[in-house]
Amino acid sequence: MDxxxxxxxxxxxxxxxxxxxxxxxxxxxxxxxxPRFAPLLWKHAQLRxxxxxxxxxxxxxxxxxxxxxxxxxxxxxxxxxVIKGDMDSIRKEVLDFYRSLGTxxxxxxxxxxxxxxxxCITYIRDFAPDVNKSSQLCILVAGALGGRYDHEMGNLNVLxxxxxxxxxxxxxxxxxxxxxRTHHHEIHIQxxxxxxxxxxxxxxxxxxxxxxxxxxxxxxxxxMRFGGLxxxxxxxxxEKVTVQSDTDLLWTISIKKL
Amino acid sequence: MIAMDxxxxxxxxxxxxxxxxxxxxxxxxxxxxxxxxxxxTPLLWNHAQLHxxxxxxxxxxxxxxxxxxxxxxxxxxxxxxxxxVIKGDMDSIRREVLEFYASLGTxxxxxxxxxxxxxxxxCVTYIRDxxxxxxxxNLCVLVVGALGGRFDHEMGNLNVIxxxxxxxxxxxxxxxxxxxxxRTYCHEIHIQxxxxxxxxxxxxxxxxxxxxxxxxxxxxxxxxxxxxxxxxxxxxxxxxEKVTVQSDCDLLWTISIKKL
Numbered sequence: 001m002d003x004x005x006x007x008x009x010x011x012x013x014x015x016x017x018x019x020x021x022x023x024x025x026x027x028x029x030x031x032x033x034x035p036r037f038a039p040l041l042w043k044h045a046q047l048r049x050x051x052x053x054x055x056x057x058x059x060x061x062x063x064x065x066x067x068x069x070x071x072x073x074x075x076x077x078x079x080x081x082v083i084k085g086d087m088d089s090i091r092k093e094v095l096d097f098y099r100s101l102g103t104x105x106x107x108x109x110x111x112x113x114x115x116x117x118x119x120c121i122t123y124i125r126d127f128a129p130d131v132n133k134s135s136q137l138c139i140l141v142a143g144a145l146g147g148r149y150d151h152e153m154g155n156l157n158v159l160x161x162x163x164x165x166x167x168x169x170x171x172x173x174x175x176x177x178x179x180x181r182t183h184h185h186e187i188h189i190q191x192x193x194x195x196x197x198x199x200x201x202x203x204x205x206x207x208x209x210x211x212x213x214x215x216x217x218x219x220x221x222x223x224m225r226f227g228g229l230x231x232x233x234x235x236x237x238x239e240k241v242t243v244q245s246d247t248d249l250l251w252t253i254s255i256k257k258l
Numbered sequence: 259m260i261a262m263d264x265x266x267x268x269x270x271x272x273x274x275x276x277x278x279x280x281x282x283x284x285x286x287x288x289x290x291x292x293x294x295x296x297x298x299t300p301l302l303w304n305h306a307q308l309h310x311x312x313x314x315x316x317x318x319x320x321x322x323x324x325x326x327x328x329x330x331x332x333x334x335x336x337x338x339x340x341x342x343v344i345k346g347d348m349d350s351i352r353r354e355v356l357e358f359y360a361s362l363g364t365x366x367x368x369x370x371x372x373x374x375x376x377x378x379x380x381c382v383t384y385i386r387d388x389x390x391x392x393x394x395x396n397l398c399v400l401v402v403g404a405l406g407g408r409f410d411h412e413m414g415n416l417n418v419i420x421x422x423x424x425x426x427x428x429x430x431x432x433x434x435x436x437x438x439x440x441r442t443y444c445h446e447i448h449i450q451x452x453x454x455x456x457x458x459x460x461x462x463x464x465x466x467x468x469x470x471x472x473x474x475x476x477x478x479x480x481x482x483x484x485x486x487x488x489x490x491x492x493x494x495x496x497x498x499e500k501v502t503v504q505s506d507c508d509l510l511w512t513i514s515i516k517k518l
Contacts (some may be wrong), residue, residue, distance in 0.1 A: 116494065146406055149434035149512040150459030154492035161487055174409035199410030204486025205466060226464030227421055227508065232374060232414035248487070252409040 001244070004183035010044050010140055010168070011037065011255065013194040022137045023166070026128065028120045029054035029080070030143030030155075033087055035172045037255075041140050042078060047128050051079040051116035053089030054143055055098060085116040085121055085231060092169065099183045115154045117144060121162050138166040144173045156250070160204060163248060176252045176253060179243050187214075187241040187251065197254040199232040200224070207247040214241035234251075262504070263411045265443035269435065271305050271400055271428070272298060272453040272515065284398040284426070284477045290315035290341070291302055291382050291403030291415075296432045298515075302400050308392050310385065311341045312377035314350030315403055316359060321367055340364055344378040345384055376414045378404060382422050400424040416510070420464055423508060436512045439503050447501040447511065449474075458512040459492040460484070461504065467507045476499035 010016045027045035029038070040061070042048060046143030049236045050058055062078045063071035079098060083090065099105055103153055108119050124139055135136040140168045144155035159167055169176045174195070187196055200210065206225030212218045216235035224230050236253065243249065270276045271286055288306035290299075290318045300323070303309060311319055324332035336358070344359060345367040357488030360366055378401065385392070385399055404415035419427045419438050424462045425427050427438045436455070440492065449455055460470065466485030472478045476495035484490055496513065503509065 115323075145409065147433050148514050149405065149436055150455055150457060150461075150492040151433070152512070153459060153461045153490060153512070157486055157490045157492070163487065171408055171409070176409055187265070197408055197410060200411060201413045203412075203463060206463070206464065226417055227423065230413060230417050232410040232417070243406075250413075252413070254408050254410070 001130050001182070001184050002184060004180075005188065006177070006179075007189045008168075008194050008253075010041060010138070011175075011190060013040065015044060019184065023136050026124050026137065026139045028117065028124075028141045029058055029138060030055060030117060030141065032143035032146050032209060033057065034065070035142055035170055036065070036162075036210075037170075038062070038123065038142055039065055039143065041170070042074035046079075047082070047124065048080045049120050051085060051120050052083070052085030055080060055083045055090050055094050057143065058093075059094045059097065069131070070084070076101065082106060082123070084108060084120055111190075115151070115158065115160045117141065117155050118161070120166065120216075121158060121167065125162070125165060129162070136166065138168065141167060141169050142171075144169040145176075147183045156203060159250070160248060170255070171257065172257075174252050174254055176250055179245065179249045179251050181245055181248050183241040185251075187243065189214075189236050189239045189241060189253075191239060192256075193258070194253050194255055195236045198234050198236050198241075199230070199250075200245075201230055201232070201250040201252065201253045202226065202247055203250055205247050207249065209243050210247075210249065212241065212243050214238055230258040262442065262444045263403050264412040264446060264512045265440070266446050266448065267437070267439075267511075268448040269428075269450045270439055271302060271398070272435075272450060273296075273302065276305060285390060287385050287392065287397065287399045289378070289385070289399060290319055291378060291401065293403035295319065295326075295407050296402055297326075298430075299402055300322070300326050300339075302402065302430070303425065304346075305403065306400065308343070308346060309339075309341045310381055312381050313346030313348055314378075316341065316351045316355050320352075320355045320358065320447075333384070337339075337346045337362065343367060343384070345369060345381050352459060354455045356429045374422075376411070376418060378415045378418045379421075382418060382425065382427065386422070386425065398428065399431050402431075403425060404429040405434075409434075420508060430515070432517075434512050434514055436510055439505065439509045439511050441505055441507050441509075445503040445511075447503065449476045449496050449499050449501060451481065451499060452516075453518070454513050455496040456513055458494050458496050458501075459490070460494070461490055461492070461512065461513045462470045462505075462507055463485070463510050466503050467509065470503065470505035470507075470509065471479050472501065474498040
């Protein structure tokens with residue numbers, strides 16, 4: 001089985017050069033309070049997309065992260081490339097503001113079958129013109145957790161529906177991404193910004209056998225399922241965690257409050 | 259076709275007063291975990307016969323209950339809303355909070371030696387096995403603070419309601435409530451439209467469902483298969499005051515709570 005490497009370098013102030021293929025980041029902002037490190041993610045991303053009410057969040061909250069600066073300057077600097085979705089949450093003043101600055105507005109108000117996140121992922125995968133596709137794409141998502149629980153579950157499901165894409169859901173407290181069963185996984189822990197609390201979650205299907213190294217409570221051909229054992233409140237020990245499993249697992253790790 | 263027993267569900271605990279009904283009434287226990295208290299916590303407190311804090315949940319109660327009653331003296335509010343039990347690791351609760359409630363007679367149950375189960379797990383076990391003076395024949399455990407915060411905690415808490423599938427346990431946040439619909443029953447969910455809905459969902463959290471059927475939703479399921487990676491019923495809408503669900507697997511039911 002092929003090896004897949006993971007590293008939360010997008011949480012570092014500058015992304016170090018390293019041996020593996022470099023990643024191109026896209027950022028999707030959904031309609032929840034921006035995490036405190038949103039400007040950092042914005043800086044690393046080559047494409048910045050707001051899903052509907054996510055544009056309100058960028059408009060209202062980015063200036064709060066730069067209280068010593070003029071709000072208009074901050075808004076101009078943090079202008080999304082695209083705003084996409086139902087358009088039933090975005091405020092008119094926000095829409096007009098970003099449109100006047102050149103943001104592309106894509107109105108999908110006729111399509112009720114998929115969530116805003118789903119629409120944005122599809123857009124990035126299929127249409128995003130300037131994202132360098134020859135290097136690997138990683139989609140960072142802020143605002144997918146919290147709020148209405150059916151939304152949160154729908155957003156987790158998007159990770160499973162697009163299991164061939166690297167998609168990372170981020171909140172102030174945690175990050176989450178899928179470890180597809182088709183690969184062995186090496187997770188390189190950025191100890192300055194993440195950990196030690198972590199978990200491996202078999203959402204949607206029981207796992208007959210998962211094996212890990214690098215955790216306080218490693219799995220060893222261990223069964224996991226909802227209603228039985230799931231690996232939560234685990235601890236990373238050291239800087240490399242490996243995972244292999246017969247099913248897709250969600251990896252989650254805590255983000256340090258610095 | 260196997261005839262299955264019917265299980266009724268109703269979010270009466272979100273109403274100011276719980277109406278008398280023909281079915282046996284439920285006894286509520288309230289469990290407070292370590293996240294911000296939802297705005298309706300005083301309401302849940304009033305309905306509950308047992309009030310339990312899991313470790314740092316006691317800090318939340320101490321700090322935040324007075325904020326719901328700004329016109330009252332904080333000490334009075336704290337005395338009035340005193341937990342019956344504080345249980346857990348004791349690695350989050352502040353010393354002053356522990357001493358305050360201990361001096362008022364709260365039972366402190368220190369499980370700091372048991373690291374294998376989450377605080378929620380320990381508390382549900384306590385309620386099920388030990389809590390004396392509680393009528394457990396029709397018990398419903400209401401939990402605040404189980405969602406949000408660290409994602410591994412949240413998943414661990416969801417797993418607790420899946421493991422204790424024979425108990426009624428409801429997880430509540432400001433935005434939503436969640437409870438299990440065990441596959442061993444047909445379910446009738448009586449929607450309290452003044453306080454909940456219309457946004458809802460049915461989630462096959464642990465195993466794919468080969469067949470689920472509903473009535474009362476905008477997008478009903480009809481022997482429909484659901485699984486992560488495929489169809490999961492989210493952003494659904496409650497259309498009628500009664501929703502019915504039957505499925506071949508345990509489903510999580512979630513519905514939005516109205517901001518009043």
